[in-house]
Amino acid sequence: MRLLRPSWAGLVRGRHHQHHRRFLLTTSRGSNGEREEQQQHSKWSTPGSRSEQLLYAAIWAGGLSLGYHWLTDKNNHVLLEGQKVPSEEELEATARLWHVTTRKELPTYRADQVEQHNCAEKRVWVTYGLGVYDVTDFAENHPGGDKILMAAGSAIDPFWAIYQQHNTLEVLELLEGFRIGNLEGQVVTNAEDELGSPWSQEPQRHALLKPASKRPFNAEPPIGLLADQFYTPNDLFYVRNHLPVPVINPADYELEIEGGVKEKTLTLEEVKALPKHSVTAAIMCGGNRRSEMTKIKAVKGLSWGAGAVGNAKWSGARLCDVLREQGVQPDETKHVIFEGADLDPTSHPYGASIPLAKALDPRGDVILAYEMNDEPLSRDHGFPIRVIVPGTVGARNVKWLTRIVVADKESDSHWQQNDYKGFSPSTDWDTVDFSKSDAIQAMPVTSAICTPQPGARVKVDDNEGHITVRGYAWSGGGRKIVRVDLTNDEGVSWHVAELEQEEMPDGRHYGWSLWTARLPVSEAQRKAGDVEIWAKAVDSAYNVQPEKFEHIWNLRGVLANAYHKVKVKIV
């Protein structure tokens, strides 16, 4: 298959670029020790003891493993008394210069010397800009195991080009703590500006999409707009990219299919020539509403609001038709692996899998979609083909689909094996064992209040003393929403919302439900001025949302489906 993919080959091989800021600073520092250095230049002290630093190291290492996510845990910095308190932004801007700054007190190494240090026995060295770092201690504490060794003996720049959320104060600070030298002959330029940058061909996005991260691009629409339309407009549909958006020429596109009695390659036109099937399905990120869960205790991941979900009509060929044509037989032990055209720096594609039983079930409605709300897929949504797995967590709805494999095992991708899984609230990064937990497939029941928004000033209907509340509700596995209950008095009284939903049989009810409720506001509440509204949904298996996040907290902040609670002001 000939795809025009963003290239980082030069970055990986050459290690002669740095990508992420335009500045090229050569200001040197004094020679009286690293800690003092930093205080002089950045006007703040490195917080914490060595053990705290190691904790951050673990977080950083986890951040590398799970690197396409924000590190949402923030640290309070200890500042020297009497000094001007710099802002977080100022501190971070300074920290971003360190790795492009020669430290004269440290020795200089050639690239081939760094390359020798590519395993724990010889120490693990990496370079970043013109800095040389010994991260052996990180590697040992690395929750993701060997992942960190991908950069051993070479540059982390290309990885961080993808996983830009490493560019936080905490991570930069940590890294500089492991600095052991300067890289010889390093010319620092801005890789962003180069044609070959993996980010140089990102599509234009709607101005209203609010990014949770820019590279990779992850963004949600304003939640206040979300319940306005049953079908979410394509350009306001949340975007969840794990890697740079590939550039695919539809004429060159090929979809490889392995499994069954024969292998096959389909062109886009051949997929379109198959019987066309449409399904209304909400797609929801496993981390939707993470920003609420992280308030209980910090979690790792993009800080999504309640907008990492959208509802669309998807059209394309049925996967079950394609697999049956291939001669694939039902086998409940098997899986179907999907691979995208989006590649990580080691040229591994994004990948995920679902059970073969779901793929073959005509009621499963898995389709090779080339249309979203009757328009061709946009690049951000998987052009030319995205597999839509209705009722299943967004991560399995692989975009830029280029390969389908019927296999004995689940996808061995990072995202199937070491991410998108649930854990007990007491499981932490020291005790987590991803192999012990099941990959998320169907999602649990959830709901959210879209209007009014938190802090809104809400007018009470004069005639009847009510306020109007609107939102969405959805459950995975095709389970219909059967009821949404609202309260504005902490559950003393519940009010059943009116539902707007597609008429589909249960088990195949993949679209979301919008709902509207009118809640009475008491005289006392009007006087108090503040009201907290709670929403909870019930699905056709009569599963309900849990009341609060405390007991469903998990270290990755997924499955955040507790009651949605919104405080508003009554006027």
Add this chain to the structure above:
Amino acid sequence: MRLLRPSWAGLVRGRHHQHHRRFLLTTSRGSNGEREEQQQHSKWSTPGSRSEQLLYAAIWAGGLSLGYHWLTDKNNHVLLEGQKVPSEEELEATARLWHVTTRKELPTYRADQVEQHNCAEKRVWVTYGLGVYDVTDFAENHPGGDKILMAAGSAIDPFWAIYQQHNTLEVLELLEGFRIGNLEGQVVTNAEDELGSPWSQEPQRHALLKPASKRPFNAEPPIGLLADQFYTPNDLFYVRNHLPVPVINPADYELEIEGGVKEKTLTLEEVKALPKHSVTAAIMCGGNRRSEMTKIKAVKGLSWGAGAVGNAKWSGARLCDVLREQGVQPDETKHVIFEGADLDPTSHPYGASIPLAKALDPRGDVILAYEMNDEPLSRDHGFPIRVIVPGTVGARNVKWLTRIVVADKESDSHWQQNDYKGFSPSTDWDTVDFSKSDAIQAMPVTSAICTPQPGARVKVDDNEGHITVRGYAWSGGGRKIVRVDLTNDEGVSWHVAELEQEEMPDGRHYGWSLWTARLPVSEAQRKAGDVEIWAKAVDSAYNVQPEKFEHIWNLRGVLANAYHKVKVKIV
């Protein structure tokens, strides 16, 4: 089909029997008014105002509609000061004599006079024993609508013969409040003793089964035994009967099948000649754990503990094979109605339905079971054939199956239409509209602690300071249990249990999971002596149990799947 069914025909037509006590009392009362009468004879006063009585009337009427259930709400009786306080039993024994007692201050009516009063316009009269009652006010408040009119102008005795839970102090008291006369020529005998009594041929039951009601027989095993074996022993498997157990001669048994291109009748031998299929499935009553929910606020229904569930290997013919053979085609708008040989006093069979899609799905594993744990079904469990609908609430697993109908609509039975549905916590008997809610099919995720039992004195493991906790977990719809979390410090720390479960693919994981956890007991907890253990399960859709019953409370007390909490003493 020739079935030997318990007969109540005589009771319905003749109205010349009373059934439920051996006593035949003719003691007359004074003539100075009803209220005083009752105080003189029963040494207690009728509690409450007229409006309270009307409330009870509604409860009673609801009890008639839902009459095969206990009324779990008890009333505190106002007793005259200085008098000996009679026990509830003494009061009830007295109350049971009223309807067989002539009240000389009241007029006497002939049966044909009573018969005239069979609608609201002419007033609704009923008789019970030799009492004549005007229940017009009940009828108007009757949540179940017209149901109460089944007895209008005639005797309620045959209904109460089935729905013996009417024989509570509150209901009898209420009824006597509506007494307007005595029935002429009434000879009161004890119908129980007669050969034709619907209850005369109930099977023998295991002594350990703890009845929630005796007629119909509803009983659960001691929960302490429940997690001992993965397959629940047949004679300890909970029994949920809605009506008397029919007597079926296997040689005479016939199963009618309507739908598809032809109708068919299968004998037992013909069913057994079909390919035999086995499935491990837990069956759970929709009201399992109701006794916990009713503590929040009274609900109507049998007061089940956590033992209204059992796990068995069921064997029989696949329903999908039978229906396909009939030429039934997939149609997601259709339903499959099941009818049992158990009849109510109006000769309507117990009935329920499931979606046709579930019935036709080979992965749905719906079977016409004639074996339970490799033994023929016992009479209490549906001999000779019970339809097993894995993953679906017990009520749809119709016993003594005699008829299967593929239909455009759900079963119109009471149990499908006006029972076994969920409602918002704020829905009460005044506002409930059963037509607005979905019949329960798949059940939500739940779990229960079987050992230690509440109040148990638990020894801490000397070496490690742990206690061992065991229980079950299950979710409907074939969803596998993926995790059970335990805490003994209100969720500060959670401990993941070891699971014992069948290896089955998700979506077809119909058996329950047993689990064992070892919980550390702190020094402080040992000193305090009391520990509360909480259990919560997570299913493969990552649905979780709600924390508490307050916000899932519903007037029928079904779907009681909040965390299971057990207080024990540490020794």
